[in-house]
Amino acid sequence: MSMAQLIAFPLGPFGLGATPANDAGGRDLSSLSDEALMFRWRDGELDAFRVLYRRHRASLHRYVLRMTGAVAEAEEVFQDVWMAVVRSRDSWSPLAAFRTWLFSIANRRLADRSRKRARRFNELFAAPIDDEATSLPAAPEPDPAEAAHASQLGQALLAAIGALPLDQRQAFLMQAEGGLTLDEIAAASGVGRETVKSRLRYANQRLRRDLEAWR
């Protein structure tokens, strides 16, 4: 039990041990690194988890959405991944960047689901992305004509990403969505750096080819 838990222990059951949004020095939690927040979460600070969740929720959600191609399934995986983060509070150690760890959990959950369905990984995720996943509006642009063009191109891009083979889509999304480096993608997907490089190269080639008409 950590010092923070020991201090919180006598007050916790009576609801008096709630942690403040800022730390003792008045420092905003949102300025802390993922790893520092994870340490605080390990010590029982719920606000640290909230900040961590807020920071990564959207990118992880979009990642699993594009990997599964279905909103309902993506939501299940998303919740499953975050519950894994919640449950591994005591056992977490900073062996890798938090983002890498988060995406590797997501990849494992996605792989588990595909195994449960007894289908080949590529077959499962090669299914076209459903309308709900692709038809969301683009961010508004000042010029309506430009916005319409960007929106159409954006939708074409999302469709092209959805049509990428799974391994290429995974590498592309981890870079574009999670901002992971080559090494981090390699660690999160369990392959070598060179493999990731070639997957990204093929993904970019294919996207270029699919969007040639827009170029």
Next chain:
Amino acid sequence: MTARDEEDQAYDAALVSLYRATAAEAPSRRLDDAVLAGAAAEIRRARYMPWAALAATLLIAAMLAPAVKSRLSTSYDHEATEEYLLQVQAPITPDQAADPAEAYLLELPPAGAKS
């Protein structure tokens, strides 16, 4: 690196930027609530667990207390114990033997004794 490669690289970067601008989906409020509720439950579990363990220990101690107390309060009869020990430690004589064979063995001189 050729001009074409550079152009492709710039285009790839532009596609990533476009992707980031276009992909604007976010988890629903319901999903956010479910995850944060799970985290809060985990913290509550961790906070209550030591108290639950303490309560369980006290309960077991309370249940065992009467038995322990009666055991401790039993008087100890020193004289009876000493008498018993003397009986147990006293050498067995031939007339106490359980059968004739044991009586014969008890009558034999100890090993190494001169007859």
